[in-house]
Amino acid sequence: MDNVIRRRTPGARLARAVLYTVLILAVLFYLMPLVVMLFTSIKPLDEIRAGSLLAMPLDPTFAPWAKAWGEACTGMRCEGVSVYFFNSIAIVVPAVLISTTIGALNGYALTKWRFKGSELVFALMLFGCFIPFQVVLLPMAQTLGWLGLSSSRAGLVLVHVIFGIAFTTLFFRNFYVSVPSELVSAAKLDGAGFFRIFWRILLPVSAPIIVVSVIWQFTQIWNDFLFGVAFSAHDTQPVTVALNNLVNTSTGVKEYNVDMAAAMIAALPTLVVYVLAGKYFVRGLTAGSVKG
Amino acid sequence: MSTVTTSTRPVDAAPGRTAAARLQAWLPRLVLSPSIAISLFFVYGFMLWTFILSLTNSRMLPSYEFVGFAQYARLMENERWWVAATNLGIFGGLFVIICLGLGLLLAILLDQRIRQEGALRTIYLYPMALSFIVTGVVWKWLLNPGLGIQAMVRGWGFESFTFDWLIDPKMSVYTLVIAAVWQASGFVMALFLAGLRGIDDSIIKAAQLDGAGLPRIYWRVVIPCLRPVVFSAVMILSHIAIKSFDLVVALTGGGPGYSSDLPATFMYTHAFTRAQIGLGSASAMLMLGGVLAILIPYLYSELRSRKHG
Numbered sequence: 001m002d003n004v005i006r007r008r009t010p011g012a013r014l015a016r017a018v019l020y021t022v023l024i025l026a027v028l029f030y031l032m033p034l035v036v037m038l039f040t041s042i043k044p045l046d047e048i049r050a051g052s053l054l055a056m057p058l059d060p061t062f063a064p065w066a067k068a069w070g071e072a073c074t075g076m077r078c079e080g081v082s083v084y085f086f087n088s089i090a091i092v093v094p095a096v097l098i099s100t101t102i103g104a105l106n107g108y109a110l111t112k113w114r115f116k117g118s119e120l121v122f123a124l125m126l127f128g129c130f131i132p133f134q135v136v137l138l139p140m141a142q143t144l145g146w147l148g149l150s151s152s153r154a155g156l157v158l159v160h161v162i163f164g165i166a167f168t169t170l171f172f173r174n175f176y177v178s179v180p181s182e183l184v185s186a187a188k189l190d191g192a193g194f195f196r197i198f199w200r201i202l203l204p205v206s207a208p209i210i211v212v213s214v215i216w217q218f219t220q221i222w223n224d225f226l227f228g229v230a231f232s233a234h235d236t237q238p239v240t241v242a243l244n245n246l247v248n249t250s251t252g253v254k255e256y257n258v259d260m261a262a263a264m265i266a267a268l269p270t271l272v273v274y275v276l277a278g279k280y281f282v283r284g285l286t287a288g289s290v291k292g
Numbered sequence: 293m294s295t296v297t298t299s300t301r302p303v304d305a306a307p308g309r310t311a312a313a314r315l316q317a318w319l320p321r322l323v324l325s326p327s328i329a330i331s332l333f334f335v336y337g338f339m340l341w342t343f344i345l346s347l348t349n350s351r352m353l354p355s356y357e358f359v360g361f362a363q364y365a366r367l368m369e370n371e372r373w374w375v376a377a378t379n380l381g382i383f384g385g386l387f388v389i390i391c392l393g394l395g396l397l398l399a400i401l402l403d404q405r406i407r408q409e410g411a412l413r414t415i416y417l418y419p420m421a422l423s424f425i426v427t428g429v430v431w432k433w434l435l436n437p438g439l440g441i442q443a444m445v446r447g448w449g450f451e452s453f454t455f456d457w458l459i460d461p462k463m464s465v466y467t468l469v470i471a472a473v474w475q476a477s478g479f480v481m482a483l484f485l486a487g488l489r490g491i492d493d494s495i496i497k498a499a500q501l502d503g504a505g506l507p508r509i510y511w512r513v514v515i516p517c518l519r520p521v522v523f524s525a526v527m528i529l530s531h532i533a534i535k536s537f538d539l540v541v542a543l544t545g546g547g548p549g550y551s552s553d554l555p556a557t558f559m560y561t562h563a564f565t566r567a568q569i570g571l572g573s574a575s576a577m578l579m580l581g582g583v584l585a586i587l588i589p590y591l592y593s594e595l596r597s598r599k600h601g
Binding site: 019020022023026027029030031032033034036037040048049052053054102105106109110113115118121124125127128130131132133134135136137138139140142143162163165166169193194195219222223224225226229230240243244247248256259260263266267270271273274275278281282285 | 316319320321323324326327328330331332334335337338339341342345354394397398401402404406412414415416417418419420421422423424425426427429430431432433434439440441443444447474478479482531534535537538541542545555556559560563564569572573575576577579580582583587
């Protein structure tokens with residue numbers, strides 16, 4: 001828009017100053033928790049007790065990070081969050097790949113091979129984006145039991161794939177709708193088949209939406225807590241569940257610096273993705289939640 | 293919003309007689325069928341299943357002894373449920389309103405040709421990439437009276453400063469609002485900013501020619517144009533509010549006592565740790581009802597606006 005405060009009158013200059021002040025206050029509000037988390041995670045305990053929340057670390061140490069990674073107690077066990085960090089990776093990677101692949105094929109079939117009722121199918125699947133997951137928890141627990149997948153990483157992968165498909169299908173469907181169909185029609189006339197057209201025509205232009213879908217699914221699944229806590233056991237917990245256990249384990253002295261280091265470790269993967277690919281992250285957020 | 297109309301013509305594979313051609317014609321449906329089956333079973337089937345469980349007297353294990361709507365009646369007499377439901381009203385209401393206000397304010401300010409706009413946007417939005425568990429853990433640390441913000445401000449010389457909402461049953465639910473606003477308001481800002489950038493300049497130029505001042509232009513011209521964005525944002529935010537579970541677990545644990553319980557934590561506690569599967573299912577169904585109550589008007593207006601172009 002072009003309607004900016006630009007005139008150089010004193011009033012305008014004052015308005016400009018107020019504007020920047022508010023924006024910088026907001027920066028402080030959003031950054032403060034991250035800064036405190038980082039500072040606390042590298043302070044020794046006595047410095048935390050004696051000093052102020054925002055005080056710079058005088059004697060930075062990475063010992064809390066090492067402890068959070070390898071030794072801190074999460075419930076009964078004391079082997080840090082590393083095991084659970086790798087659990088999360090082992091759950092996230094297959095779940096993201098499978099749900100994105102299925103979503104891509106679904107979106108393709110729903111847009112380039114329409115059939116009677118394909119819009120209905122889409123609407124039917126879309127509803128899965130909106131349900132509160134509490135409504136599927138109990139039946140899911142029982143079904144995982146029947147499948148022999150209770151408390152297993154494979155079970156969590158399955159759950160995340162099942163409830164991720166609605167989102168990935170939505171992403172790809174809305175993307176492929178805007179890909180011109182002329183080329184597809186021509187290829188069909190030439191006798192090219194379903195998968196061949198997908199492979200040769202759609203897939204080469206899909207890079208942006210694949211990135212959006214992968215980032216969205218990665219963030220959702222990495223940050224999941226509800227499914228993690230409901231369907232995992234001690235040795236299969238994702239890192240969010242372990243973090244919560246670590247913070248709430250009350251044996252001996254409360255080590256705030258270790259808590260914060262563990263929180264940083266749990267937060268880093270999604271933060272890194274956000275910093276590296278923020279544009280796609282935002283696009284996923286708006287596509288995943290605005291589009292009905 | 294997504295458009296349904298496209299240039300795709302339903303080109304069915306030529307009505308060839310060969311099996312291969314027939315397979316080709318059915319392939320799209322075949323590819324979709326596992327997802328359809330999954331959706332029917334794991335979404336719709338499970339909703340029905342939970343509804344059935346809510347009609348039984350299941351406790352530790354699911355049983356199928358039907359007791360009609362007795363669990364719903366029990367829920368209505370359960371004080372803890374009412375605390376959770378009231379908390380959702382307080383939490384959801386404040387969360388939505390503050391996020392909208394803050395998001396709109398930041399979006400309008402950012403839209404004034406700000407230096408470093410990209411960096412500011414990145415900072416405002418990063419909390420959305422975090423897990424609610426991380427957010428809860430951090431804010432629990434900030435809000436703990438002994439070493440957190442209260443201690444910090446007292447250390448500055450304001451000895452009587454008190455900020456102990458986390459351990460005050462009357463105020464604990466507001467700590468959820470603070471943390472949730474911190475996490476989601478940047479996202480609302482991004483939605484509004486996209487909306488602002490989409491507004492046609494000529495409308496504003498016309499208003500300027502009429503001699504309207506900037507605040508007036510925003511209030512009378514720009515903000516009304518953002519109505520669809522407000523609508524989507526309210527939808528998304530109330531959806532987040534109803535589903536809020538992790539944040540409560542990590543920040544307050546529902547406490548002190550059960551003063552900051554929300555329906556999502558109520559459901560989990562009763563179904564998974566207190567062996568009240570029937571009651572938990574009934575509360576899950578009410579949560580679904582809540583989501584439908586905001587979703588259906590939204591979809592209705594979406595479809596209507598689509599029809600009217």
